[in-house]
Amino acid sequence: MGFRVVAQNLIKTYKICFLPAFAPLLTFSLFISSLFRQTYPNNDKKRFGERKEVGVFSFVTEDLLEVEEKCIEVLMELNTPNKNQIPATNPLSQFEDSPVFNYINNLSPIELVKSMHNGQAFNFPSFASPLSVFASPQLSSQSDARSFMRRDQFSEPSKPELLQSKDENDTSIGVFEAAQLTGLSVEQSECSTPANSSKGVITKLPGEHMELAIEEPDTLKYYCASPDDNIIMVPLKAIIEPQMAGDPNERYCSRKSEKDLRKIGQTGQNEDEAGCDWVALISDVADILTLEPSIDEESAEKQKMVDPGTISFISNVLQAPQDNSDDSETSYYAGSSQQREIGEPGIQPVESGEQNEAHQTPSVFSGTLPDKPIVNDAAAKVDIRGKSYQSSSKQHKIRRRCLVFEMGAHKKKLAFESSSSTSSQSDHMGASIEKHATPRTDKGKTLSALPGRGIGLHLNALTATSSGNAVKIETLASGKQEISQPPSPAAHMASGLDPVSKSLALITVETDFVPFDNEDKVMENVPQTSMVVTEDFGISSPKMKRQKFEYLGASSCKRCNCKRSKCLKLYCECFAAGLYCIEPCSCLECSNNPAHEDTVLETRRQIESRNPLAFAPKVIRNSDSVSEFGEETNKTPASARHKRGCNCKKSSCLKKYCECFQGGVGCSSYCRCEGCKNTFGCKNGVEENDLKWGESKIHENTSNLNLLDIIEKGEDHPDLMVPSKDSRSPVHPQIPISGQLSGSSLCDVGPSTKMRPIQRFRTNFFYHQPKYEKHLQVIPEDETPEILNRNCLPTSGVKSVSPNSKRVSPPHHGFGPSTTWRRGRKLILRSVSPSPSLNPPCEQ
DNA sequence: GAGTTTGAAACT
DNA sequence: CAGTTTCAAACTC
Structure with a gap:
């Protein structure tokens, strides 16, 4: 895709949101440049002029740097008092007339290097066989549904654990919706083939090269799924911060991150009304653009160190530091004492525990999804939930948007984590997908999605399994839209409801879905939506979260009681749902487990050959x-x-x-x-x-x-x-x-x-x-x-x-x-x- | 919880 | 492809 296209899309997106014209462009530009820096830390202008790859983009390095510089200039300008004068709703023409836009238009195009760096990218299952029931239906749906899925795809890696303040999340949602509409999203989606990396557009960043500083977790809330992301995000946020600072309404938006920023000494203060939106938007943009950090955990470790260059960059962008931040705001994130601790500029100690998890998560997702079985183990889920509760504060920070396709991965991860002691998550990182897939259940039964299936499988699994847990998150995106009452929540979000309202709306939707009499059913029905909502919008209220979790938590895993079919026929609900049997099942002589993966797959293949829609949703x-x-x-x-x-x-x-x-x-x-x-x-x-x-x-x-x-x-x-x-x-x-x-x-x-x-x-x-x-x-x-x-x-x-x-x-x-x-x-x-x-x- | 009913899935 | 059998969930008691 061309840079111009991207820029235009961004403009459109933000135009819809009535945001300042430059925010998206700047954000995007900075984002790209950050990626570039990360990818090619040692690059210097002397080497510029050659085409480089950053994630799925390739571009002329020279242009990138220039863009960055230009952006900085513009940002500086924006920080001036005049910036407030920028109309909230700039006509598209204005955008196009903007210096940045013009400049960008003149740049050499950014091109997609490849649609997929790895099959894991989008967690789309490889739409393996045409016959695969799952693949085809889902695939098309994905493209159509502009729901959060796309967004998720991009941001996915971190989402499970990346908790954003609800405010941010809420605000961003609308943006996201809009963004999804943009060609950018579309392009990305299209580009990514099924098997593609879930990471999204810019997927592969060599973790080894990443030396940029990482913001502290809290601060990073902004869409940094991974350490890598954080790096990028920091600048963006810093840029944004100033503007939001003064606005009372921005209370939501402003968080302790602000505080953190101040500590860094970079935060400029800005009275700009748009601030809040700005932040959200920017973060969203970042989100959209956010690539999955390298899967490599080691790289993540490396990234923990803040890159001086990055900091300096930020500092340049930022202007006067702000002290306005309220402590009260900070209280929002009370759970995380970490935030406060983080203030050191340049020093971004990555939190070990949760943080690591977050970082690791991406890798897990990426690795797992497509072809690997998804662990649905209820127990695992429970553990996860429990974990989430315990570390609620942390989770807030880590939470991220739902990943439609990543659910499976997420599940796996969860299962995996639960199975293994939580302490060393880094270890998990290294674990291969297979490892994650490994059943943890006693009977050797693991309720997991069957491996090797297309999206359909995942979806199926998700839906079918009612396991309603975190896993559901993925489907949610789509489900939410479809199910949502007339005015889709997303629409509301986009429409500009305040963050709180948005959150509420979402929650409400979620609640509505909750079923009636059958808890299990409920879970099944409600599923992803709930989680998604939560994830995406970050329900700040503990109560809310709890509620959600409860719903999800209500164990509603699919379970069977097969006696003769060995759970290898459609009689078996688990099998039919594309799931491995799990402990709760009462089946006999069950072959529907990872231990018999080959058999399961073969059987599935046979059944599908007989009836391609056999595993399709009924x-x-x-x-x-x-x-x-x-x-x-x-x-x-x-x-x-x-x-x-x-x-x-x-x-x-x-x-x-x-x-x-x-x-x-x-x-x-x-x-x-x-x-x-x-x-x-x-x-x-x-x-x-x-x-x-x-x-x-x-x-x-x-x-x-x-x-x-x-x-x-x-x-x-x-x-x-x-x-x-x-x-x-x-x-x-x-x-x-x-x-x-x-x-x-x-x-x-x-x-x-x-x-x-x-x-x-x-x-x-x-x-x-x-x-x-x-x-x-x-x-x-x-x-x-x-x-x-x-x-x-x-x-x-x-x-x-x-x-x-x-x-x-x-x-x-x-x-x-x-x-x-x-x-x-x-x-x-x-x-x-x-x-x-x-x-x-x-x-x- | 055992037994019955039911209809999908599988088989012929 | 219709008819039959098998199967397991749903239901009843």
């Missing part, structure tokens, strides 16, 4: 497509459906025997159930209402029809499909199903009973969200593998089944040629205006 959620309609339908149950539908005969789809019911979704046209009474929605019994409704709506819809949209959507898109009528539920051909469409999942919607979004009407879906819901959250419908979508096509009510999906037969109901029908459907879809309320709940 519930498919319609997502982004809906968003196009301007509605956040993703979050509603209505937008989900069981991938194959159920075949219930006696349970009336009112018991968990029914997978639809269990998954918290209504039955659809894909179901072959008899006497369906699925409370989440039913395909039958609403025909009449639907028909009427459809008739009334038909005109409206047609008027609004957008052919282009329709075309773009593609015929095969499930969402676009109108449910074909089946024997049980005749649908009026003309009735554009869609009408109703509320936006959510079209499939569910529509006059036809099958498609109706009945779920929406349910009081609170989330409170009764079944285990499959997790899948919904995890996998947006759009992201559903193509094959899956095909299956989803509104076939006739007749349930013809293909090997994979079990239902392939084309619709043919006498409504006319399929093509015509499709057109009708398409039209309907586009025309639909989101109005969930129109759809009456189905009743039978």
Whole structure:
């Protein structure tokens, strides 16, 4: 990607956030330069002019240095009284007109050296085999979901332990959202191939070369996942600090870090209103750009020493020191006495214990994910939680954003840590992935995600396992968005709520997800979201954290009781979920454990060969497509459906025997159930209402029809499909199903009973969200593998089944040629205006 | 906790 | 690919 592009993206991002024009550019520039310095500590201008690699970027070194210098100049200017005059919301044109921007535009482009330095990078599982169910669905979803996943990817390494003050986190969230929208994020995502390093854009920094100073942990809160990051971040923060200092509102933003900075003597004071935002933004930027520090732990150790050069750099940037910082603010971080201790400029003793963990974490993640099994061990989780509580103060500092894909890794790490005494984390660092993967459970059962699977696997594991613990964090990102109430939390965040509000909002969301009756289920359902929220937004309140942990903590690990299948068949929930069996399981002769990894993988392969979707989430959620309609339908149950539908005969789809019911979704046209009474929605019994409704709506819809949209959507898109009528539920051909469409999942919607979004009407879906819901959250419908979508096509009510999906037969109901029908459907879809309320709940 | 019911998965 | 069997979860008592 070109530097210009990056800069532009940053500008856009910040523009959205109404931030000062220069902040992003400066931050980015400084960040890059810092990376460069770290990567090439010995480099000097004499050698400049050659193209260098920093992480995934390559650029002409000369330019970098110049940029750095330029940035410093600008920063100096900004620190002047005039800087306050910078409009909070600069038009893009202004940005482009800015000296920095112009300068950047003239620079040689930064290019992506390689999409992936290592397969671990994004923790994307290598989308190994096309057949891999997990891989395909997830993959697409990832790209689509701009949720935190991307962000996480970048920041991931540190996130598990990196605790940011809630304030910062909150503030940053919005930024993040915006940032994600930017091309930068996109590019990064795209660039990184599945296997890529989770680290994000700039992944590999040779730890050996890193000699730059590291800020103290507390101070580093800003997005420094790793020591390396810290180095970079320090300057940034220092720059920012001055501005935020004076603003009362910035209380959130200002933290003891400020204090620390002062100690360093670098902190300048700034009355600038934007300060708070600035900080958050900058930190976010850094976050985005943050690369995973080298995995190498040794390098981390080296990095503990503060680089004099860095300090000087900072000092230059910073101006007058500030003494304004409140002690009260410091109290915020009361738990960490460490912070205060850190003040020494230039000296950045890295905290051993927790700190080390944080540093190490990245490595673990990076190493583990993709192909290695994820340890879900409940015990491990528990330990972790407990640990977290005990060291809550520390955690605050360390906490970091969620890593969507890294969850697995995180879990592993946790498990690993728990298994081994906590003391020497450094040791962990060195541990190979395999080591992490090693089961720690007694029975040799480790509940972990199966190795070698694509994202899907991880997600699956996460969702499926309800293990709800820290692990869930990863999925969260996506899940959060989808599940979140109409105004997505993220949106709120971005919108500019104050940090506190943001935090609350997030928390609220989290809480909402918590289920109802089944704790375990709850965990499953709520999962990642909770953690993510916490992680991302850093719930400052201990109480809040505790609450969250409790939810998550409620052990809800998947466990099986298999007697004959050896847990190597889909009968086994653990296996089906892509998890190893764990101690809580009561299975006999279990082969679903790391000790039998080969067997497990082979079995999986066989099953997948038979049915590529065998391990895919059973519930498919319609997502982004809906968003196009301007509605956040993703979050509603209505937008989900069981991938194959159920075949219930006696349970009336009112018991968990029914997978639809269990998954918290209504039955659809894909179901072959008899006497369906699925409370989440039913395909039958609403025909009449639907028909009427459809008739009334038909005109409206047609008027609004957008052919282009329709075309773009593609015929095969499930969402676009109108449910074909089946024997049980005749649908009026003309009735554009869609009408109703509320936006959510079209499939569910529509006059036809099958498609109706009945779920929406349910009081609170989330409170009764079944285990499959997790899948919904995890996998947006759009992201559903193509094959899956095909299956989803509104076939006739007749349930013809293909090997994979079990239902392939084309619709043919006498409504006319399929093509015509499709057109009708398409039209309907586009025309639909989101109005969930129109759809009456189905009743039978 | 044992036994039954249920429906998905696996098999033929 | 339909029918049957196997399996384990869900459910009942």
